Amino acid sequence: MNPTDYGRAANGTQSLVQAALNEWHRIITQRDWSALPELLTDDVTYHNPAQLEPLRGKDALIGTLQLVFSIFEDFEYARHFHGEEGQVLEFRGRVGDAVFTGIDILSFDAAGKIVDLVVMIRPVGAIMKLGEEAARRMAAASPTAQE
Numbered sequence: 099m100n101p102t103d104y105g106r107a108a109n110g111t112q113s114l115v116q117a118a119l120n121e122w123h124r125i126i127t128q129r130d131w132s133a134l135p136e137l138l139t140d141d142v143t144y145h146n147p148a149q150l151e152p153l154r155g156k157d158a159l160i161g162t163l164q165l166v167f168s169i170f171e172d173f174e175y176a177r178h179f180h181g182e183e184g185q186v187l188e189f190r191g192r193v194g195d196a197v198f199t200g201i202d203i204l205s206f207d208a209a210g211k212i213v214d215l216v217v218m219i220r221p222v223g224a225i226m227k228l229g230e231e232a233a234r235r236m237a238a239a240s241p242t243a244q245e
């Protein structure tokens with residue numbers, strides 16, 4: 099899907115949201131994590147599929163995305179839906195041999211910055227594989243794991 103085909107937001111910030119969505123796609127496609135902070139509010143909330151409590155702040159969101167995108171394979175966005183309360187991007191990919199599909203639900207402020215990101219992934223087997231691999235990589239990177 100071409101990100102320039104996205105629909106307009108109903109709250110009067112459509113051009114800002116459109117630009118942010120285009121930039122989101124570019125960042126994800128190119129893994130340009132250094133550009134991501136400009137798209138986020140300082141207190142952005144991130145609801146990920148593996149935790150009940152959301153993470154808060156740019157560093158938590160960016161760090162988590164860097165980790166999971168180092169694990170994801172064949173990631174691509176498939177469809178986009180929009181409404182007054184936000185944008186929904188459907189995606190697919192795999193973790194090893196576990197194929198997944200999911201959605202990103204993005205909410206924006208009046209300045210076109212992301213204030214909330216909810217990620218849902220299915221099936222549960224893919225989430226479990228993702229969690230196992232993320233835990234393995236975090237343990238390997240931990241200073242105590244190397245002693």
